[in-house]
Amino acid sequence: MSDVKLKVTTKMLADYMRHLFPADDGGCLQVSSTLSLGRLIIAHAATSPVPVPMPDNDLVLPLRLPLNAATMVLKAKFLYFPAWSEAALNMAIAATFDLDFTGYYRAGESLKMDKKDIVEAFIFSRGLVSSDYFDALHKRAYRSELRMLEAMRDKLLRKVYYINESIDKSNLNKI
DSSP states (O other): EEEEEEEEEEHHHHHHHHHOOOOOOOSEEEEOTTSSHHHHHHHHHHHEESOOOOOOOEEEEEEEEEEEETTGGHHHHHHHHHHHHHHHHHHHHHHHHHHHHHHHHHHHHHTTOOOOHHHHHHHHHOOOOOOHHHHHHHHHHHHHHHHHHHHHHHHHHHHHHHHHHHSOTTTTTGG
Protein backbone atom coordinates (compact mmCIF):
# COMPACT_ATOMS: atom_id res chain seq x y z
CA MET A 1 0.00 0.00 0.00
CA SER A 2 1.09 3.54 -0.73
CA ASP A 3 0.50 6.48 1.58
CA VAL A 4 0.23 10.14 0.63
CA LYS A 5 -1.08 13.30 2.30
CA LEU A 6 -3.57 15.73 0.80
CA LYS A 7 -4.31 19.21 2.11
CA VAL A 8 -7.96 20.15 1.65
CA THR A 9 -9.27 23.71 1.71
CA THR A 10 -11.97 23.45 4.38
CA LYS A 11 -12.85 21.43 7.45
CA MET A 12 -16.16 20.49 5.84
CA LEU A 13 -14.35 18.92 2.88
CA ALA A 14 -12.04 17.09 5.29
CA ASP A 15 -15.06 15.64 7.10
CA TYR A 16 -16.66 14.77 3.78
CA MET A 17 -13.51 12.93 2.69
CA ARG A 18 -13.65 10.96 5.95
CA HIS A 19 -17.20 9.99 5.01
CA LEU A 20 -16.23 8.87 1.50
CA PHE A 21 -13.07 7.05 2.52
CA PRO A 22 -13.35 5.58 6.04
CA ALA A 23 -10.10 5.48 8.01
CA ASP A 24 -8.22 2.33 8.92
CA ASP A 25 -6.94 1.60 12.43
CA GLY A 26 -3.91 3.82 11.79
CA GLY A 27 -6.03 6.82 10.81
CA CYS A 28 -5.28 6.72 7.07
CA LEU A 29 -8.26 7.24 4.82
CA GLN A 30 -8.69 4.19 2.60
CA VAL A 31 -9.00 5.56 -0.93
CA SER A 32 -11.23 3.35 -3.04
CA SER A 33 -10.76 3.02 -6.77
CA THR A 34 -14.45 2.15 -7.09
CA LEU A 35 -15.32 5.84 -6.63
CA SER A 36 -14.57 8.37 -9.38
CA LEU A 37 -12.94 10.67 -6.83
CA GLY A 38 -10.74 7.82 -5.64
CA ARG A 39 -9.54 7.13 -9.19
CA LEU A 40 -8.84 10.84 -9.63
CA ILE A 41 -6.79 10.91 -6.40
CA ILE A 42 -4.76 7.93 -7.58
CA ALA A 43 -4.18 9.56 -10.98
CA HIS A 44 -2.82 12.75 -9.39
CA ALA A 45 -0.32 11.07 -7.06
CA ALA A 46 3.27 11.89 -7.99
CA THR A 47 6.53 10.32 -6.83
CA SER A 48 9.49 12.06 -5.25
CA PRO A 49 13.04 10.81 -4.58
CA VAL A 50 12.81 12.24 -1.04
CA PRO A 51 9.92 12.63 1.41
CA VAL A 52 7.88 15.79 0.82
CA PRO A 53 7.14 17.53 4.13
CA MET A 54 3.52 18.41 4.91
CA PRO A 55 2.15 20.38 7.86
CA ASP A 56 0.28 18.37 10.46
CA ASN A 57 -3.21 19.81 11.01
CA ASP A 58 -6.91 19.03 10.57
CA LEU A 59 -6.85 19.97 6.90
CA VAL A 60 -4.05 17.55 5.95
CA LEU A 61 -5.49 14.10 5.36
CA PRO A 62 -3.37 10.95 5.32
CA LEU A 63 -4.52 8.77 2.43
CA ARG A 64 -3.75 5.12 1.75
CA LEU A 65 -4.00 4.19 -1.91
CA PRO A 66 -5.29 0.73 -2.80
CA LEU A 67 -2.93 -1.86 -4.22
CA ASN A 68 -3.95 -2.45 -7.83
CA ALA A 69 -2.49 -2.34 -11.33
CA ALA A 70 -2.51 1.47 -11.39
CA THR A 71 -0.74 1.86 -8.04
CA MET A 72 1.83 -0.96 -8.26
CA VAL A 73 4.41 1.48 -9.68
CA LEU A 74 3.84 3.79 -6.69
CA LYS A 75 4.48 1.10 -4.08
CA ALA A 76 7.35 1.83 -1.69
CA LYS A 77 7.94 5.33 -3.13
CA PHE A 78 7.56 8.78 -1.63
CA LEU A 79 4.26 10.18 -2.82
CA TYR A 80 2.93 13.72 -2.85
CA PHE A 81 0.52 15.93 -4.75
CA PRO A 82 2.03 18.82 -6.72
CA ALA A 83 0.40 22.20 -6.03
CA TRP A 84 -1.62 22.11 -9.26
CA SER A 85 -2.86 18.59 -8.46
CA GLU A 86 -3.81 19.61 -4.94
CA ALA A 87 -5.82 22.53 -6.33
CA ALA A 88 -7.49 20.31 -8.93
CA LEU A 89 -8.33 17.66 -6.34
CA ASN A 90 -9.82 20.26 -4.01
CA MET A 91 -12.04 21.45 -6.85
CA ALA A 92 -13.05 17.85 -7.58
CA ILE A 93 -13.83 17.17 -3.90
CA ALA A 94 -15.91 20.37 -3.73
CA ALA A 95 -17.74 19.43 -6.94
CA THR A 96 -18.43 15.92 -5.64
CA PHE A 97 -19.73 17.40 -2.40
CA ASP A 98 -21.95 19.86 -4.29
CA LEU A 99 -23.41 17.12 -6.49
CA ASP A 100 -24.04 14.91 -3.47
CA PHE A 101 -25.68 17.72 -1.49
CA THR A 102 -27.80 18.90 -4.42
CA GLY A 103 -29.01 15.37 -5.16
CA TYR A 104 -29.78 14.74 -1.49
CA TYR A 105 -31.57 18.08 -1.19
CA ARG A 106 -33.68 17.50 -4.31
CA ALA A 107 -34.63 14.02 -3.10
CA GLY A 108 -35.72 15.49 0.24
CA GLU A 109 -37.65 18.23 -1.52
CA SER A 110 -39.50 15.68 -3.62
CA LEU A 111 -40.60 14.03 -0.37
CA LYS A 112 -41.93 17.44 0.80
CA MET A 113 -39.46 17.57 3.70
CA ASP A 114 -38.58 20.87 5.37
CA LYS A 115 -35.32 22.49 4.28
CA LYS A 116 -34.02 22.40 7.86
CA ASP A 117 -34.69 18.65 8.16
CA ILE A 118 -33.02 17.91 4.82
CA VAL A 119 -29.89 19.87 5.73
CA GLU A 120 -29.67 18.29 9.19
CA ALA A 121 -30.15 14.80 7.75
CA PHE A 122 -27.41 15.41 5.18
CA ILE A 123 -25.02 16.63 7.88
CA PHE A 124 -25.63 13.59 10.07
CA SER A 125 -25.65 11.08 7.22
CA ARG A 126 -22.30 12.35 5.94
CA GLY A 127 -20.67 12.64 9.35
CA LEU A 128 -20.08 16.37 9.08
CA VAL A 129 -19.38 16.93 12.77
CA SER A 130 -19.07 20.71 13.09
CA SER A 131 -22.25 22.60 13.96
CA ASP A 132 -21.15 25.49 11.74
CA TYR A 133 -22.07 23.46 8.66
CA PHE A 134 -25.81 23.90 9.15
CA ASP A 135 -25.72 27.61 8.32
CA ALA A 136 -23.36 27.11 5.39
CA LEU A 137 -25.47 24.36 3.84
CA HIS A 138 -28.72 26.19 4.57
CA LYS A 139 -27.36 29.25 2.75
CA ARG A 140 -26.21 27.05 -0.13
CA ALA A 141 -29.71 25.57 -0.47
CA TYR A 142 -31.21 29.05 -0.26
CA ARG A 143 -28.90 30.38 -2.99
CA SER A 144 -29.73 27.36 -5.14
CA GLU A 145 -33.44 28.05 -4.73
CA LEU A 146 -32.88 31.70 -5.65
CA ARG A 147 -31.00 30.72 -8.81
CA MET A 148 -33.81 28.35 -9.75
CA LEU A 149 -36.44 31.06 -9.19
CA GLU A 150 -34.40 33.59 -11.19
CA ALA A 151 -34.07 31.13 -14.06
CA MET A 152 -37.83 30.50 -13.97
CA ARG A 153 -38.51 34.24 -13.89
CA ASP A 154 -36.18 34.83 -16.86
CA LYS A 155 -37.89 32.05 -18.81
CA LEU A 156 -41.34 33.52 -18.09
CA LEU A 157 -40.16 37.01 -19.03
CA ARG A 158 -38.87 35.69 -22.36
CA LYS A 159 -42.22 33.95 -22.91
CA VAL A 160 -44.15 37.14 -22.11
CA TYR A 161 -41.92 39.12 -24.45
CA TYR A 162 -42.48 36.57 -27.23
CA ILE A 163 -46.26 36.58 -26.71
CA ASN A 164 -46.31 40.36 -26.54
CA GLU A 165 -44.39 40.63 -29.81
CA SER A 166 -46.65 38.04 -31.46
CA ILE A 167 -49.93 39.78 -30.65
CA ASP A 168 -51.31 41.90 -33.45
CA LYS A 169 -51.98 45.20 -31.70
CA SER A 170 -53.35 47.02 -34.75
CA ASN A 171 -56.87 45.63 -34.21
CA LEU A 172 -56.87 46.71 -30.57
CA ASN A 173 -56.78 50.41 -31.50
CA LYS A 174 -60.06 50.12 -33.52
CA ILE A 175 -62.15 49.18 -30.50
